[in-house]
Amino acid sequence: MKTSRRDFIANAGAAAAAMHDLAHAQASNQEHEHDHSLVPSDPALRVKSLESLLVEKGLVDPKALDALVDTYEHKIGPRNGAQIVARAWVDAAFKKRLLADGTAAIAELGFGGRGGDYLQVVENTPKIHNLVVCTLCSCYPWAVLGLPPIWYKSAAYRSRAVIDPRGVIREFGLELPEDVEIRVHDSTAELRYLVLPERPAGSEKLKEEELAALVTRDAMIGVAKVTLPKPGGQA
Amino acid sequence: MNGVHDMGGMQDMGPVQAEKNEPVFHEPWEGRVWGMMWLGSAWGKWNLDAMRHAIERIPPADYLRMSYYEKWLAALVDLVTGRGLATRGELESGRPAAGSAKATPPVKAEGVPALIARGNPVKREVAVAARFKVGQRVRGRNINPQTHTRLPRYARGKVGTIERDHGVFVFADSNAHFQGEKPQHLYSVRFAARELWGEQAAPRDSVYVNLWDDHLERA
Numbered sequence A: 001m002k003t004s005r006r007d008f009i010a011n012a013g014a015a016a017a018a019m020h021d022l023a024h025a026q027a028s029n030q031e032h033e034h035d036h037s038l039v040p041s042d043p044a045l046r047v048k049s050l051e052s053l054l055v056e057k058g059l060v061d062p063k064a065l066d067a068l069v070d071t072y073e074h075k076i077g078p079r080n081g082a083q084i085v086a087r088a089w090v091d092a093a094f095k096k097r098l099l100a101d102g103t104a105a106i107a108e109l110g111f112g113g114r115g116g117d118y119l120q121v122v123e124n125t126p127k128i129h130n131l132v133v134c135t136l137c138s139c140y141p142w143a144v145l146g147l148p149p150i151w152y153k154s155a156a157y158r159s160r161a162v163i164d165p166r167g168v169i170r171e172f173g174l175e176l177p178e179d180v181e182i183r184v185h186d187s188t189a190e191l192r193y194l195v196l197p198e199r200p201a202g203s204e205k206l207k208e209e210e211l212a213a214l215v216t217r218d219a220m221i222g223v224a225k226v227t228l229p230k231p232g233g234q235a
Numbered sequence B: 001m002n003g004v005h006d007m008g009g010m011q012d013m014g015p016v017q018a019e020k021n022e023p024v025f026h027e028p029w030e031g032r033v034w035g036m037m038w039l040g041s042a043w044g045k046w047n048l049d050a051m052r053h054a055i056e057r058i059p060p061a062d063y064l065r066m067s068y069y070e071k072w073l074a075a076l077v078d079l080v081t082g083r084g085l086a087t088r089g090e091l092e093s094g095r096p097a098a099g100s101a102k103a104t105p106p107v108k109a110e111g112v113p114a115l116i117a118r119g120n121p122v123k124r125e126v127a128v129a130a131r132f133k134v135g136q137r138v139r140g141r142n143i144n145p146q147t148h149t150r151l152p153r154y155a156r157g158k159v160g161t162i163e164r165d166h167g168v169f170v171f172a173d174s175n176a177h178f179q180g181e182k183p184q185h186l187y188s189v190r191f192a193a194r195e196l197w198g199e200q201a202a203p204r205d206s207v208y209v210n211l212w213d214d215h216l217e218r219a
Helices: A005-018 A020-026 A029-038 A043-056 A062-074 A078-090 A092-100 A102-108 A155-160 A165-171 A208-214 A217-221 B028-041 B048-056 B060-065 B068-082 B088-093 B109-118 B193-200
Strands: A118-123 A128-133 A181-186 A191-196 B137-140 B159-169 B184-192 B206-212 B216-218
Touching (some): A043 B028, A078 A208, A092 A102, A155 A165, B028 B048, B028 B068, B159 B206, B184 B193
Parallel strands (some): A128 A181
Antiparallel strands (some): B159 B184
């Protein structure tokens, strides 16, 4: 497509003005104020209208939309990542492959594709703690953790994870000793990171599936550690 | 673009607030917007880099005010009309223009697993020489393009070390503007936290950034 940048921006501006909430965003408010009565302001209604237009134009199949949403609500999520972590804890050869070539090792468990085309696994140790962020947008390892939580996409997290990682991690309830080296990974390309947390002490007798059940999304982003359930807590 | 989206190192954005038992989507419309962005991109009119740039172009005050999927909605409208999938008139009326051709076939439900598996392959098996070697010291270039760039402001002018060469990748900065893939080497560059933030940072901490050849110069 040979659209010049100027045209592209001009088109984009016109398009945005067409959605009347965006009239606020891209043009002066007052100029477009009168348009507001013409369209629903509720995003749900606007999205419904957009969807019906795209469906009528043959651009989007609503059943494909259902299937996509269902997949990420029910099938692709942090349980994928937890399986990888648990496998690495019990299988030293797999762990070695995982750290050397995350994409290939993770494909052995059947995970990959969107948001996981290129995966790098970074290992936490008693002396090194890894933390993942996307300061520029919301890049996240969909294939192994599903879609990101709101906090991961928030201005607070994106701005501070790189300059104040200890402070951010502390807000999640984890105090890291001063002698621990923190490595923050800013996801500025299509590489996606998965943190391999430390296996908790006292978990030696647990089976792989039991270990996987302990692994949390937050531990695989690097804002938490994996811990054993407190005695007398869960059955 | 030195936009508000380039947030690394900003302060006073408040505490990080995690929600317990957060659902994947808080409202059904969020999933529809998210899915339409993906299915719409299957027509090849835009790529992920262009999508990110569409979000970045939301004016700063609105960018900070809008929810995550409101931003996606704004970007989707921008892309759908700007890239010719629908006209502004059609969006206003909510109906296809009289006589407009119907696109076919869209991605069907049974095609969704393949769509997910296909991913976003942006690694290119082409022979492009790497400008830098693992272990070499490099500096983030002092560039301030008004266009899309994946070189965050906090890394510009700063010296780091090439930790890994990931091979040849599509260059997001040009791809976002449909100006070609400009394939080149992509690296992990390690910046000491003190190089980025000064003495307030812990001495052994670091930030790893994925940067392309065009983002770097010899230090």
